[in-house]
Structures are given as structure tokens and as C-alpha cells.
Amino acid sequence: MPAEKKITPMIKQYLEVKEQCQDKILFFRLGDFYEMFFDDALTASRELDLTLTGRAGGDKEKVPMCGVPFHSADTYIERLVHKGYKVAICEQMEDPKLAKGLVDRKIIKVVTPGTITLENAVASKKNNYIACLMGKEDEIAIALMDVTTGECLWSLCVAGSIEDTLFDMLSVYDPSELIYSQLGSYAEVILDYVHTRLSQCAVTLYDGKEDIDYRAVTTAHFSEYVDSLTFTTIQCLGLLLSYVATVMQTDISHINVLERVDNERRLIVDAASLRHLEIIQNVRDGGRKGTLLHVLDRTHTAMGGRLLRKWLEFPLVRIADIVRRQDAVEELLQHEIIRQDMGDTLDRIYDFERILTRIETGTASPKDMVALRESLAVIPDLKNILDGTASPLLRQLNERIQRHEETYQLLSEAIKEDPGTVIRNGGVIREGYSPELDEIRAISANSRAFMQGLEEQEKEKTGIKLKIGYTKVFGYYFEISHANTKPIPAYYVRKQTLVNAERYITPELKEFEVKVLTSQERTLALEYKIFSEVRQKIQEHIPSMQETARAIARVDCLYSFSCAAHENHYTRPQFTKEDTFIIRDGRHPIIEKYIKDEMFVPNDVTLNHKDHEVLVITGPNMAGKSTYMRQVAVLTLMAQTGSFIPAREAVLCPVDRIFTRIGASDDILTGQSTFMVEMKEVSYILKHATPRSLLILDEIGRGTSTFDGMSIARAVIEYCLKHVHALTLFATHYHLSVK
The missing domain is CATH 3.30.420.110 (MutS, connector domain)
Structure with missing residues (x-):
């Protein structure tokens, strides 16, 4: 960077601000643009595909520079943050027209990957932690x-x-x-x-x-x-x-x-098992298609979608908690009209949980206010639907959902039906909400009519024949010819003398002049002030509205389970405290949705701690061993979320953990071979499994020689039988090892 004595005052100010945020890209406000200089400019031009230019910085060589329009900066900030960068926003803290010398600037906020709140910056149905x-x-x-x-x-x-x-x-x-x-x-x-x-x-x-x-x-x-x-x-x-x-x-x-x-109240499914079972992400490209989430997600709100994901990642273990959800799902499944009405109502609710955050942090747009208003307008309809339900969980959620009539009334009175998209551009506050704003708007829109009315008013009041005129030098004035001169009222102030007339101003005319000449600027400033006041009033009610949003998310998840059960012909599993695990005519919920022109063949499973504690599944490649075992694990997880499952009937005891050891993969990044990855996963399972766990072990010992593999497979089975006592499905080619 150039020596301090050779740099311009603006670049000096930039460098002083940059000292506060060395590890961040600095968006430095200059007029209608956010500019970046030096290394930040080089980085931003590369990552955002911006044209790199230069600016005189006081030395012979120009300073690297690139920039983005301030009104569209959010898009560029979002792109940088998604690439892992942090962005510091440096704003002008005074009006450049009124500033004497260099405009005062300072950092007003920093945007990082974990704190970004911009609309559409994070996935609507996924949390950003x-x-x-x-x-x-x-x-x-x-x-x-x-x-x-x-x-x-x-x-x-x-x-x-x-x-x-x-x-x-x-x-x-x-x-x-x-x-x-x-x-x-x-x-x-x-x-x-x-x-x-x-x-x-x-x-x-x-x-x-x-x-x-x-x-x-x-x-x-x-x-x-x-x-x-x-x-x-x-x-x-x-x-x-x-x-x-x-x-x-x-x-x-x-x-x-x-x-x-709390591991005491949730079913623990480690990251490897979630991946193997394709609960949230598929193993092909990490997307949603082909996952249990994709099969079950019938939510209509982003809030419900985020919660459903968490329910699948952390199912329940207490029978009472599971049954409460099941009762609610069953009621919605049995009452089609309630279910349909609930879906139509939820479909009109926006993601106002995140909108409330933008209101709290001062980044909400007029569009957010409209979305919040429309969401609140739907809440009475949702509560009316829930009033007709009987299950304890739905009734409890109905009590947690408030109507928020005061906030809805405020938004209805203050915000236009279809406001402008940017508050700084105006056109947001509804007519009739602010008399002061209405007056300024009326002056701006009807200034000619107002002048004519004022002229007639003064003629009638003074009896003098006069007319209103305007010049850039003197502004608005009343002109009275010498021929029409009568006693001039005391509040008339002479402004200019002409050959045949005198020009006067009055306090009312001067006030009108100020209003007319600054009406547009004052309109925008006043709209922004009123918008900020409305936002501040809403902030007082944010905690209660957050509670409503979270309750609606739960209703949406229960609705989603009922829709999936209806569409896919699922049945309600029964839960018992006995160590019994029985599924009759079970089907894999993911595979049956995606096979074409074929029917998934149902199958049974029985597990218990008496004579079915470890089941050895054997057969040739492509025989369906992995599908069968994964199906048991997926149905167990579904059932413990409160969802119904694809089976003719099921009696289950809740498990505390689901462990899976499926597939063959190495870990190049940490230098672990396929065999080493397999052994570490098996070690982890045997170390943490309990008699209340469900183990899915597929092809243990594949990554080594035949006899070594047989020895490992047999040792694992014997250890499970003698020490772990977990409910275990064990698939292997080495069927001789367990004779």
C-alpha cells in the first residue's frame, strides 16, 4: 500500500476503517456505490466476476478498485458469504450535501455465514447454525x-x-x-x-x-x-x-x-447412520430426492419444513411423547375435511418466524411487512379449524397460537396493500395513517390546485387583486400591481419592487413554498420514519409471535405426517414397554416411492431378547439384504418421530440408538482405507450400543482376506450376543462362520 503521506484523504479514511476489519471484505460506501479497494477489490472482482478498475490514491499508480450499486448490494454480499467470506458494511453517517469536507463513515454491521439474515440467503427449510x-x-x-x-x-x-x-x-x-x-x-x-x-x-x-x-x-x-x-x-x-x-x-x-x-429424550442417530439410511440427504449427490425427508415432507410452511427435518434427525424415545403425536396424526388422517382445510390455510402462511428476526434486526422490507400481515390474517382461520380437534397435542398447540389482532390492525392501517419494494423509494405507508404524510403528498400531487385556492383565499381576505408567481431567485410570491394597491396587510412582507408592481411574501406562502420544494424529500424521509416506528411497535410483540410461529410449525409437521400416511397407505405402529419388535408386511418407504412398474414385496421381521436378538441375513449379491435391514431401521426411526409407517401392522419397543455399518468407502482425506473406516465404525458401535439399541451391520470384514473377514464377522456377532445384547440385524456372505 502507498505511504501515508502520498495518499488522498478518502483513501486514508478507507485504510483507517479497514484496520478495524482486516479479515473481512470491506464494502465502503461512496455515493450510490459500495466500493472495494486494494486486496479486497482483487478478491471481490475474482469471486463476483466484477470489472476491476483503478482510482487515484495519491501516488502515481492507481489503487485497485471495484464496486457494486448500493441498492443491489445484498445479492453480492450473499454470494460472498456463501463462499465463506465475511463482509463489513461501512456506511456514510451524514448527508454528503451537508457535510463539510470528508463525509463521516463507520462500520454499521458485519455479515458472516452464521449471522446472515438476508431474505433468500439461507435455505427456507433448513436451519443455518x-x-x-x-x-x-x-x-x-x-x-x-x-x-x-x-x-x-x-x-x-x-x-x-x-x-x-x-x-x-x-x-x-x-x-x-x-x-x-x-x-x-x-x-x-x-x-x-x-x-x-x-x-x-x-x-x-x-x-x-x-x-x-x-x-x-x-x-x-x-x-x-x-x-x-x-x-x-x-x-x-x-x-x-x-x-x-x-x-x-x-x-x-x-x-x-x-x-x-438431551440424549435422554431423543433417539440418537449418528451422522453416519443418517447418511447410510438416507434420512435427510441421499448418498448420490447429497440432495433431498430419494430421502425419507422427501417422502414425508408435505409441509406448507418453511417453519414446518425446518422442524420436520429436526424431528427426523432427533426422534423421540418416550412412549408418551410418541403417542401424543400419533393421536394428533390419526385424528387428522381420519377427518379429511379438517385435513384439507388445514392444508389450504397453512399454504397462506409465510415464513414469519424469520421475518420477525429481520424486523428485530432492522432489515425488514415492506414485502416482509405484507407477508407478516397476510400470515396474521390467516391465524383466526387456523384456530377455528383447530377448535374442531380433540387430540390433546392439537388442542395444546391451539392454545399456544395467539391471534395478534393488535399487530395485524397496525399493519393493516399503516402499510399499503401493494407497497413499493424498497422503503427508501417510498410508496409504502397507507393513505389515512399519517395526516402529516397525507398533507405532504397532497401538496406534492395538487400543488397547482393548492396555489389557486390560496390565491382566491387571499383575494377574498384582503380585497386586493393579486396573483401568485414563482422565480428561482425569490421563490413563490404574491404580485400586486400599483393600480390595485390598497392598504397592504401587516403580515405581507415586501420582497421585490418592479416598475408596475410589488411582490410580497406571507408566512403561509413561505410555508407552502418549503413544503412544495421539499415535498418529495420530506415524503421519503417521513415514510421511512413512520415505517421505523411501525417496526418498533411490532418489536414489542415479537416473543409472543415467535411462540405462535413455533406452534404453527408443529401443526404443519403433524399435518405433513397425516398427508403422507393418507397418500402412501401407512398404518399406526403400536408401542410397548416389552422388549418386542414385530413388523408385519413392512415396506421400504423410499424405495416403494421410486420403483417404476413394479411392486415392492412386503416382508416381516421379529426381534426380541429371548430368541431373536441377533438375526443373520445371508444370500448372494443383489438379493436385497441391505434393503431389508435398512427398511427395519428406517421404519423404526419413522415410528419414533410419531409418523405412521408402511406396514400392515407393527408392535415396537422404542430404541435409544440406531447404529448402521453399511457400504464400503474409504476416507482419503484422513488416510484411512476402506477396511480401517469399517473397523472404526464397528468399534464405535460396539462401544456405545446398549440392550435398547438397534444395530444394522452389513458385510463386516469385507475389506480383508476371506478367513480374516470370517473371523471378524464371527467375533462381532459373538460379542453382540454375549456382551451388547442389542437388537441386531447382521448381513454377511460368510454364513459358514455362524454355523
Whole structure:
């Protein structure tokens, strides 16, 4: 960079601001553009395919520069953030017309992969998490926050389970950004895992500030939970909240829901099993098609879609919780009119959970306000439908859904039916809401009629024959010819003398002049002010509306299960506390949807701890061994989410974990062969499985010689029978080994 004595004042100001955000791309506001200079310009021009130009910086060589229009900057920011960059926004803090010398500028916010709230910047039916890790030698706390919805999760990982528990959580939740502090001796292994496995995750070392009381920060958001949290957890949550507030430079009080990742109340399905069973992503390209999520997702709202994904990732284990969902699904399945009406109503509800976040953070657009208004307008219809239901869960959700009539009334009175897309361009506030705004608009639209009326009014009041005129030098005036001169009222002020006439101004005329000449500017400024006031009034009701949004998401998920059950002819599985596992005429929910011109042949399975604890499935390649075993695991997972399943009948005991060892793949990044990957997965399963677990083991011992493979397969089966006692399906070619 050029020496300071040779640079222009503007470039000097840029460099001073850039010092505050060395690891970020700086969008520096100059007039109608955000400009980037030096290395930022080189990076942005390459990543955004922008034309690289130059600007005189005080030296002989021009400074590299590229820029984007400020009104379309969101698109470019979104693209950079998705590539893993952080973007700092530097705004003009005063009107350039009124500034004396250099315009004052400062960073107003930073956009990072985990804190981006721009509309369409994150997948509508997927959470966007930012993670925080903090710990000491005996435990590490992890906090996961979705800034766009206000949710926050936490968990503690004790020493010895870092690779199993922590890495699995990171893999399942897949954060787009991670900050960490005080990881001690675990730092190297954790960061190595993140860089290797979560290549799209932006990682930042963030130690926070010494003068911040993280307990107070955590208490401000989660006061009802603080007393039950450990010191490390409180510090971790406080650090994450502090980082997000610092980056976003705005109020984040919408982050108010804290939930523990509680392994006692959920079925644990590790990341490998989710991948093998194709619950959320298929194994071909990582997409939704060909997954259980794709089969079951009949949600109409983005909120419901996000929650359904979480339900499938973390099913239930308590029979009472499962039955509550089943009762609700069964009621909707049996009452077709209620189900159809509910679908039509949910279809008119926008993603107002994320809209509320944009309102809280001051980034909501007029389009967001309309979407919120239209969503609130539908809520009474949804509550009327739920009033006709009897299942305890649906009735409880109905009680949690509020009508929010005050907010709806405000939006109806304040926001136009079809407002402009950008608040800065006006055309947003409805006529009749603000008398002051209506007056300015009327002056702007009817200035000629107003002048004629004022002229007639003055003629009648003074009895003087006069006329209104205008010049650029003197502005508006009343002109009175010498022939018509009568006693001039005292409030008339002489402005100019002509040969045949005198020109006067009055306070009312001057006021009118100011209004006319500045009406457009004042209209835009006043609209923005009113819009901000409306937004502020809505902010007072955000917590209650968030609660409504979350309840609607649950209703949508139950509706989705009922639709899938109706379309695919699913039945309700029964749950028992006995160690019994029976499925009659079960079908694979994914495969039966995608096979063409063929019928999926149903099959049975019986598992228990008496005489069917381990089933050995054998047969040639392409015989359907893997399909059969995966089907059992997928149906179990479906059932424990509360969904009905494709089977004639089923009696199940809830399992605490589902483990799968399926397929052959190596791990080149970490230098592990197919055999090593297989052995590590088997070791993990045998170490963590319990008698309440379901094990799916396919072709153990394939990656080595025949006799070694037979020995491994037999040893694993014997260990499961003698020590683990989990319900196990074991597929192998080595049928001789178990004779």
C-alpha cells in the first residue's frame, strides 16, 4: 500500500476503517456505490466476476478498485458469504450535501455465514447454525444458534467423548460458521476435524472482551435456564451471544429459546447412520430426492419444513411423547375435511418466524411487512379449524397460537396493500395513517390546485387583486400591481419592487413554498420514519409471535405426517414397554416411492431378547439384504418421530440408538482405507450400543482376506450376543462362520 503521506484523504479514511476489519471484505460506501479497494477489490472482482478498475490514491499508480450499486448490494454480499467470506458494511453517517469536507463513515454491521439474515440467503427449510466451542481439560461446551429463527441449542461433551459426541453433533447440525475459545489440548484435533469434514464452515478464534460479564449476557436472553447451566456452558453461550451482537451491531433479543440436546429424550442417530439410511440427504449427490425427508415432507410452511427435518434427525424415545403425536396424526388422517382445510390455510402462511428476526434486526422490507400481515390474517382461520380437534397435542398447540389482532390492525392501517419494494423509494405507508404524510403528498400531487385556492383565499381576505408567481431567485410570491394597491396587510412582507408592481411574501406562502420544494424529500424521509416506528411497535410483540410461529410449525409437521400416511397407505405402529419388535408386511418407504412398474414385496421381521436378538441375513449379491435391514431401521426411526409407517401392522419397543455399518468407502482425506473406516465404525458401535439399541451391520470384514473377514464377522456377532445384547440385524456372505 502507498505511504501515508502520498495518499488522498478518502483513501486514508478507507485504510483507517479497514484496520478495524482486516479479515473481512470491506464494502465502503461512496455515493450510490459500495466500493472495494486494494486486496479486497482483487478478491471481490475474482469471486463476483466484477470489472476491476483503478482510482487515484495519491501516488502515481492507481489503487485497485471495484464496486457494486448500493441498492443491489445484498445479492453480492450473499454470494460472498456463501463462499465463506465475511463482509463489513461501512456506511456514510451524514448527508454528503451537508457535510463539510470528508463525509463521516463507520462500520454499521458485519455479515458472516452464521449471522446472515438476508431474505433468500439461507435455505427456507433448513436451519443455518453458528456454533461456539469453549472448554477446559475435562469438558467442552457447545452452543448452536440459528440467528434467523432465534433458537439456541447447547450440550456438554466430557473428556473422552470428544470424537464421538462433539464431532457427531457438528456433523449433524452442519454449522456454516464456528467460533471457539480456550479449547486447551483439544484445540488441534477439533480444528483438524472441522477443517477436514466441514470445509464450508468459517472458523474464527474469538476470545471476546475482558470487561464482558458473560453470565449477565446469558441471563439477559435465557434467564429462566441459567441456574441449571454449568459455568462452562454459561460462558460459551455468553461468548456466542456477545459475538453475534458485536457482528450484527443490532438488538438480538429475539434469540430467546434455549434447548439442551438431551440424549435422554431423543433417539440418537449418528451422522453416519443418517447418511447410510438416507434420512435427510441421499448418498448420490447429497440432495433431498430419494430421502425419507422427501417422502414425508408435505409441509406448507418453511417453519414446518425446518422442524420436520429436526424431528427426523432427533426422534423421540418416550412412549408418551410418541403417542401424543400419533393421536394428533390419526385424528387428522381420519377427518379429511379438517385435513384439507388445514392444508389450504397453512399454504397462506409465510415464513414469519424469520421475518420477525429481520424486523428485530432492522432489515425488514415492506414485502416482509405484507407477508407478516397476510400470515396474521390467516391465524383466526387456523384456530377455528383447530377448535374442531380433540387430540390433546392439537388442542395444546391451539392454545399456544395467539391471534395478534393488535399487530395485524397496525399493519393493516399503516402499510399499503401493494407497497413499493424498497422503503427508501417510498410508496409504502397507507393513505389515512399519517395526516402529516397525507398533507405532504397532497401538496406534492395538487400543488397547482393548492396555489389557486390560496390565491382566491387571499383575494377574498384582503380585497386586493393579486396573483401568485414563482422565480428561482425569490421563490413563490404574491404580485400586486400599483393600480390595485390598497392598504397592504401587516403580515405581507415586501420582497421585490418592479416598475408596475410589488411582490410580497406571507408566512403561509413561505410555508407552502418549503413544503412544495421539499415535498418529495420530506415524503421519503417521513415514510421511512413512520415505517421505523411501525417496526418498533411490532418489536414489542415479537416473543409472543415467535411462540405462535413455533406452534404453527408443529401443526404443519403433524399435518405433513397425516398427508403422507393418507397418500402412501401407512398404518399406526403400536408401542410397548416389552422388549418386542414385530413388523408385519413392512415396506421400504423410499424405495416403494421410486420403483417404476413394479411392486415392492412386503416382508416381516421379529426381534426380541429371548430368541431373536441377533438375526443373520445371508444370500448372494443383489438379493436385497441391505434393503431389508435398512427398511427395519428406517421404519423404526419413522415410528419414533410419531409418523405412521408402511406396514400392515407393527408392535415396537422404542430404541435409544440406531447404529448402521453399511457400504464400503474409504476416507482419503484422513488416510484411512476402506477396511480401517469399517473397523472404526464397528468399534464405535460396539462401544456405545446398549440392550435398547438397534444395530444394522452389513458385510463386516469385507475389506480383508476371506478367513480374516470370517473371523471378524464371527467375533462381532459373538460379542453382540454375549456382551451388547442389542437388537441386531447382521448381513454377511460368510454364513459358514455362524454355523
